[in-house]
Amino acid sequence: MSKNYVIGFPRIGEQRELKKVLEEFWSNKCSFEKVEVVAKELKQRHWSYQQKAGIDFVSSNDFSFYDNVLDTCVLLNAIPKRFKDLENEELYFSMARGNKNSVAMEMTKWFNTNYHYIVPELSLEDEYKLNASKIINEYKEAKEFGLKTKINIIGPLTFLGLSKRVDNGDVYELHSKILPIYKELLEEISKLDESLTVQIDEPILVKDNDVKVLSLIKPTYDLLANVSSNIDIIVTTYFEHSNEASKILVNTPIYALGLDFLYGQKNFEILDEISKSGKKLVAGVVDGRNIWKNNIQNSLELLSKISKHINKEDLIISSSCSLLHTPYTLKYEEKMKSEIKSWLSYACEKLDELNLITKVFFEGVNSLNENEQNAYNDNIESNHNRLNSEIIHDKSVQQRVDNFTKLERDGKYEERIKLQKEILGYEDLATTTIGSFPQTPEVRKSRRYFKKSEISKEQYEKDMKQYIDDCIAFQEECGIEVLVHGEPERNDMVEYFGEQLKGYGFSQNGWVQSYGSRCVKPPFIYGDISRPKAITVDWITYAQSKTDKIMKGMLTGPVTILNWSFVRDDKTRSEVSKQIAVALSDEIEDLQKEGIKIIQVDEAAFKEGYPLRTENIKEYENWATRDFKICVSTAKKQTQIHTHMCYSEFNDIIKTIEDMDADVISIETARSGNELLKIFKEVGYKQEVGPGVYDIHSPRVPSVEELKKQIELLLEVLPKEQLWINPDCGLKTRKWEEVKPSLTNMVEAVKQIRKDY
Numbered sequence: 001m002s003k004n005y006v007i008g009f010p011r012i013g014e015q016r017e018l019k020k021v022l023e024e025f026w027s028n029k030c031s032f033e034k035v036e037v038v039a040k041e042l043k044q045r046h047w048s049y050q051q052k053a054g055i056d057f058v059s060s061n062d063f064s065f066y067d068n069v070l071d072t073c074v075l076l077n078a079i080p081k082r083f084k085d086l087e088n089e090e091l092y093f094s095m096a097r098g099n100k101n102s103v104a105m106e107m108t109k110w111f112n113t114n115y116h117y118i119v120p121e122l123s124l125e126d127e128y129k130l131n132a133s134k135i136i137n138e139y140k141e142a143k144e145f146g147l148k149t150k151i152n153i154i155g156p157l158t159f160l161g162l163s164k165r166v167d168n169g170d171v172y173e174l175h176s177k178i179l180p181i182y183k184e185l186l187e188e189i190s191k192l193d194e195s196l197t198v199q200i201d202e203p204i205l206v207k208d209n210d211v212k213v214l215s216l217i218k219p220t221y222d223l224l225a226n227v228s229s230n231i232d233i234i235v236t237t238y239f240e241h242s243n244e245a246s247k248i249l250v251n252t253p254i255y256a257l258g259l260d261f262l263y264g265q266k267n268f269e270i271l272d273e274i275s276k277s278g279k280k281l282v283a284g285v286v287d288g289r290n291i292w293k294n295n296i297q298n299s300l301e302l303l304s305k306i307s308k309h310i311n312k313e314d315l316i317i318s319s320s321c322s323l324l325h326t327p328y329t330l331k332y333e334e335k336m337k338s339e340i341k342s343w344l345s346y347a348c349e350k351l352d353e354l355n356l357i358t359k360v361f362f363e364g365v366n367s368l369n370e371n372e373q374n375a376y377n378d379n380i381e382s383n384h385n386r387l388n389s390e391i392i393h394d395k396s397v398q399q400r401v402d403n404f405t406k407l408e409r410d411g412k413y414e415e416r417i418k419l420q421k422e423i424l425g426y427e428d429l430a431t432t433t434i435g436s437f438p439q440t441p442e443v444r445k446s447r448r449y450f451k452k453s454e455i456s457k458e459q460y461e462k463d464m465k466q467y468i469d470d471c472i473a474f475q476e477e478c479g480i481e482v483l484v485h486g487e488p489e490r491n492d493m494v495e496y497f498g499e500q501l502k503g504y505g506f507s508q509n510g511w512v513q514s515y516g517s518r519c520v521k522p523p524f525i526y527g528d529i530s531r532p533k534a535i536t537v538d539w540i541t542y543a544q545s546k547t548d549k550i551m552k553g554m555l556t557g558p559v560t561i562l563n564w565s566f567v568r569d570d571k572t573r574s575e576v577s578k579q580i581a582v583a584l585s586d587e588i589e590d591l592q593k594e595g596i597k598i599i600q601v602d603e604a605a606f607k608e609g610y611p612l613r614t615e616n617i618k619e620y621e622n623w624a625t626r627d628f629k630i631c632v633s634t635a636k637k638q639t640q641i642h643t644h645m646c647y648s649e650f651n652d653i654i655k656t657i658e659d660m661d662a663d664v665i666s667i668e669t670a671r672s673g674n675e676l677l678k679i680f681k682e683v684g685y686k687q688e689v690g691p692g693v694y695d696i697h698s699p700r701v702p703s704v705e706e707l708k709k710q711i712e713l714l715l716e717v718l719p720k721e722q723l724w725i726n727p728d729c730g731l732k733t734r735k736w737e738e739v740k741p742s743l744t745n746m747v748e749a750v751k752q753i754r755k756d757y
């Protein structure tokens, strides 16, 4: 009997083989046949890993050349008009990345993960038709390889829910056009074998869906689960509970429900109904979104609670979601402290964990062979060690954080801003930038050589200071009012801080796909966080010493540091975030002592951390705001605190932004004119705002005229006394040839506008 299950496996390759070959292909250095060869090798390797680990349900169609939502567009022939003349890989990659004539499709985050999917563009005019070749071929490929797979597909409700209508209607209006294609797909699939399993991913069902969406569940799955009696349909949700939907799904003829019991503990509430319905339960108990070794005893306890409601024979043990969100294997981690490494588990290790849990749960500890017995003991031991390790638990940090009482800075905004304006003396429509300047090949090289100890500390510091000098010289020449040092010492806004905080770890090969061929290697928080010494103070004070203008200090905020890291699972996110906040409050105090008068605390990923369900939002907002405020609590009234957020939509979080009470916030608005700013006016937002006046994602240099128009639009919404003028975001990915004229034009535009306003 089949007892364990993996929702999906990563596909980029443990040495990022797919990334490398794709990028070779895109730059015309190899043929598409070569990409296909690599893809085939990867699929086979991943199947064999899962097979060897004893996984019963292994997927096909979890592979993708770019993204599986994009694959679903191709499956349904949901191709935007501008690509209609293309075909095959040219069509596929043009949709993903754009081409000479057409812009790429939009990309956005997959739920609350850091994976980005391609947003389908739908319209009433579309003619959907089935193109099942990828799915069929992958199934056959696995079969030839010697594996009977379950077939993964993204469900119709999720596909629609993640799409946008280019003709301004409601996406679910297209349900009746899409559903017949899914039916046809299942008919095709049913011909493949005597018996088949299809996993239909419906993560959209963990959101707060309205009645209209919920009302589509029953007709959809009554139809799909009845297409053919030789297909077992498993509907999976993850990242939260899906109780409203599960209640409906148990009354459809599906074979099983897959639920996440780690991030959706409320799924417990539906167990009795599943049991009554006689359906199987795929129970997600091994964390697919984190890198910690599973605690087998905890998992067994969880399963034993579940089995109080569900018969053991109806239980299948699974990863909580696709393993796409974890790195591959620990075998390339050669530099990590062995103690820390013994606490970790990447995708391959998670397979063994699943197998072990399954054996112990169904057959008892005595059924384990010697190797398995060792693995089991080892698991218990390393979890015990981690719980008690000195490098994790720092009493002094815990005491300080528990007793931290300064939760807010002194003075109300009105009082603070008055003092600040006197001291800082900036004009209305003051100009500044968001922090980073172009990361040149020289800067990157110097940092890399220094890391590898190939150049001395003196040489490295000289290089960085030279860059800072150049940045300052340019900003002074161009006439920007509040300067930045340019961030040459940072390769990444989180990793840089992580490296200097105690309690942070780094991997060599912990790559996770972010989008297409892009991967990120998030640092991880394993222990109590403290700041052994000042982080940015030397760089910022050096920069300030080189200019009479105001130099803005630059930190990454606690919530962003947390949201872009793998976080320890033995403390709540709120506890960890508070530790980071307290550590950073010391940095602010030190900067201030050294005479820095403006400090920006970037919260680029603040919005990303929002929970998927409304019922959990308040709690997140409470601690995230608390920690931003703790972080800046050491700032005197005279010290101006800026923050920066890299997006746009503020409507639902404007009250929280107000509560954060930064003196100035810079945001990304250029692509939407003044639309996004309106909410600030509507709620009577008092603090100052720097709406981005040009898009930094594009190499284009905006003209003075264009920038003036943009500023005028802003002035229609907020008065000049409340506005700062800056680009949308940091400039590190741009080239100096673009940045210099753009900022020069920006300053010129402000000069001209000031005459008229």
Ligand code: GLN
Binding pocket: 434, 435, 436, 487, 493, 554, 602, 604, 644, 645, 646, 729, 730, 731, 732
């Ligand atoms: N200060 C950072 C920079 O300018 C902010 C980056 C970000 O918001 N993503 O690069």
Ligand code: ZN
Binding pocket: 434, 604, 644, 645, 646, 647, 728, 729, 730
């Ligand atoms: Zn930004």
